[in-house]
Amino acid sequence: MAMTTGEKWFQGFAVVLSASLSLAMIYPFIHMISISLSTPAEALRPGIHLYPRELTLDAYQKALTSNGMWYGFQNTIFRTVVGTFLSLVFMSMAAYPLSKKDLPDRNFFMMFIIMTMFFSGGLIPTYLLVKNLGLFDSRWVYVIPVLFNTFSLIILRNFFMEIPSELEDSAKIDGANDIRTLFSIVIPLSKPILATVGLWSAVMHWNAWFDALIYVQDQSKVVLQVFIRRLIVENQDLEIMKMMDDQKSLNAETVKAAVLMVATLPILLLYPFLQKYFIQGILVGSLKG
Amino acid sequence: MATDRIATKGRQLIQTHFRNRIAAYVKYKYMILLLLPGLIWYGVFFYAPLYGIQLAFKDFRIMDGITGSPWIGLDNFRTIFRASSDFSTILKNTVLISFYHILFGFPAPIILALLFNEIRFKVFKRITQTISYLPHFLSWVVLSGLLITILSPSSGIVNELIKALGFEPIYFLGDQRYFRFTLVISAIWKEVGWGTIIYLAALASVNPHLYEAAVVDGAGRWKQTWHITLPMIMPTIAIMFILRIGGILDAGFDQILNLYNPVVYEVADIIDTYIYRVGIGQLQYGITTAIGLFKNAIAITLVLGTNYIVKKLGQEGLI
Numbered sequence: 326m327a328m329t330t331g332e333k334w335f336q337g338f339a340v341v342l343s344a345s346l347s348l349a350m351i352y353p354f355i356h357m358i359s360i361s362l363s364t365p366a367e368a369l370r371p372g373i374h375l376y377p378r379e380l381t382l383d384a385y386q387k388a389l390t391s392n393g394m395w396y397g398f399q400n401t402i403f404r405t406v407v408g409t410f411l412s413l414v415f416m417s418m419a420a421y422p423l424s425k426k427d428l429p430d431r432n433f434f435m436m437f438i439i440m441t442m443f444f445s446g447g448l449i450p451t452y453l454l455v456k457n458l459g460l461f462d463s464r465w466v467y468v469i470p471v472l473f474n475t476f477s478l479i480i481l482r483n484f485f486m487e488i489p490s491e492l493e494d495s496a497k498i499d500g501a502n503d504i505r506t507l508f509s510i511v512i513p514l515s516k517p518i519l520a521t522v523g524l525w526s527a528v529m530h531w532n533a534w535f536d537a538l539i540y541v542q543d544q545s546k547v548v549l550q551v552f553i554r555r556l557i558v559e560n561q562d563l564e565i566m567k568m569m570d571d572q573k574s575l576n577a578e579t580v581k582a583a584v585l586m587v588a589t590l591p592i593l594l595l596y597p598f599l600q601k602y603f604i605q606g607i608l609v610g611s612l613k614g
Numbered sequence: 615m616a617t618d619r620i621a622t623k624g625r626q627l628i629q630t631h632f633r634n635r636i637a638a639y640v641k642y643k644y645m646i647l648l649l650l651p652g653l654i655w656y657g658v659f660f661y662a663p664l665y666g667i668q669l670a671f672k673d674f675r676i677m678d679g680i681t682g683s684p685w686i687g688l689d690n691f692r693t694i695f696r697a698s699s700d701f702s703t704i705l706k707n708t709v710l711i712s713f714y715h716i717l718f719g720f721p722a723p724i725i726l727a728l729l730f731n732e733i734r735f736k737v738f739k740r741i742t743q744t745i746s747y748l749p750h751f752l753s754w755v756v757l758s759g760l761l762i763t764i765l766s767p768s769s770g771i772v773n774e775l776i777k778a779l780g781f782e783p784i785y786f787l788g789d790q791r792y793f794r795f796t797l798v799i800s801a802i803w804k805e806v807g808w809g810t811i812i813y814l815a816a817l818a819s820v821n822p823h824l825y826e827a828a829v830v831d832g833a834g835r836w837k838q839t840w841h842i843t844l845p846m847i848m849p850t851i852a853i854m855f856i857l858r859i860g861g862i863l864d865a866g867f868d869q870i871l872n873l874y875n876p877v878v879y880e881v882a883d884i885i886d887t888y889i890y891r892v893g894i895g896q897l898q899y900g901i902t903t904a905i906g907l908f909k910n911a912i913a914i915t916l917v918l919g920t921n922y923i924v925k926k927l928g929q930e931g932l933i
Binding site for chain 1: 635638639642644645646647648649651652653655656658659660661662663664665666667669680726729730732733734735738739741742744745746747748749751752753755756758759760761762763764768769771774803807811812815835868871872873886889890893894899902903906907909910914917918
């Protein structure tokens with residue numbers, strides 16, 4: 326399609342503008358990757374860092390051998406894998422009955438669940454509840470209190486409702502009960518939606534930090550995000566900010582950058598999937614919302 | 615006689631009803647079994663904490679627990695609403711920061727979506743969109759780590775730029791005058807790209823014949839945007855705006871808790887951070903539960919009000 330001169334100018338303007346915006350958005354990440362791979366002396370050089378001029382993996386070695394980092398990594402992987410898996414199992418179990426129109430008292434059960442989107446006991450009552458349940462300083466505090474997500478549950482239920490009942494009937498004729506039918510017929514048919522909901526859950530778990538901050542004191546059970554927070558955010562008051570600027574202890578900057586990269590890398594690796602499934606998710610959500 | 619008959623008939627109806635009900639439950643026993651863990655979970659993690667709300671009306675003593683602590687009526691609320699309390703500051707901060715987020719952060723994805731929508735080079739468009747989504751997937755812990763480096767007054771790239779232009783470096787995270795500005799800009803950085811998706815979907819559904827007709831009528835690009843594009847995506851904008859208003863008391867807990875420090879508490883402490891800091895940090899359960907209750911009451915009112923308006927506008931509501 327031929328463009329007029331005015332159109333060409335306009336396209337040029339739009340391209341330059343959005344290119345500079347995306348550059349501004351991605352620069353912090355490039356900077357961080359570059360610093361994490363640089364020698365301490367190079368890392369301290371002010372100005373733009375697009376690539377490491379003096380390449381070294383020292384910072385990663387230092388980061389990955391520190392105890393806190395290691396514990397954090399293990400616990401984060403535990404909650405991401407186990408938490409996501411159990412969420413999918415338990416949410417499918419609940420979504421399946423709710424997808425059946427003839428389920429007795431279905432509307433009541435739905436209300437019971439949906440109502441929780443509109444209120445909460447608040448931080449303090451929830452905190453005391455978790456304490457009374459004996460979940461403090463346990464890895465299960467990362468899994469059990471976030472086992473269900475109402476939005477995901479409803480998305481799952483809506484998907485199950487679309488599955489033709491003939492497919493389930495054939496299993497029933499063979500003598501399977503509802504539980505068998507769910508696990509042998511319905512769940513295998515629902516892989517796309519389970520992938521979507523599973524990725525939401527996995528990203529939530531990977532990024533979660535507040536529950537670990539308030540419920541867990543034991544340093545060997547803390548998650549990666551909290552380790553990063555302790556390292557970078559919590560020593561960030563004005564006093565230290567000024568001090569760090571004057572006399573930066575050498576390795577600190579590169580190690581911090583390496584730690585941040587370790588937390589970012591899995592997200593980058595999964596990025597193509599994340600984009601696809603998350604976008605589907607908000608478009609589905611917007612239709613319902 | 616007649617009443618007797620009716621009573622018998624009624625009893626029979628009720629009996630049949632219960633028998634049918636029991637029969638239904640027996641028929642669906644495995645389904646109920648599947649549902650049970652979910653119901654118990656919701657009962658424990660959403661309904662049980664409601665019991666703890668009574669702390670708002672109690673003088674909490676650790677030894678006595680929630681049930682044993684003495685009732686003090688509305689004393690906690692009186693303490694909160696006393697002029698000298700921190701509450702007026704945190705309420706002001708919450709509403710103000712939220713207002714700034716809406717004022718600048720709400721239009722941002724709409725403008726960016728309009729920009730993306732104009733770009734004809736498909737590959738370039740895809741790349742820029744993909745980049746703009748990235749910060750959405752990272753936590754505020756990681757992002758604040760990045761921001762602290764980028765915004766550092768002596769070596770951060772932003773201040774390098776400011777100095778190159780001949781100005782004094784700015785302590786974005788340690789100066790009360792700039793902190794709220796930093797919050798708003800960094801929130802836009804995180805979410806603007808992601809926010810475009812819903813508007814791009816709306817833009818994609820605009821009928822292209824409308825533009826052709828406008829071109830025939832001699833409308834330029836700005837006129838097309840103003841008279842066709844914006845009106846066509848207005849329903850989406852309206853819904854998003856109303857939903858956003860419903861969350862006006864959520865001023866960005868995750869972001870603020872990871873970016874602020876005592877120097878800027880005065881301008882950045884919001885309801886949620888205060889509840890965390892004073893409630894869990896200083897064990898002031900009574901007062902902070904009362905503040906939480908106040909916030910939730912307003913939030914529910916806003917959500918229900920919002921829902922009502924959405925329905926009035928002819929859209930499907932939440933409830």
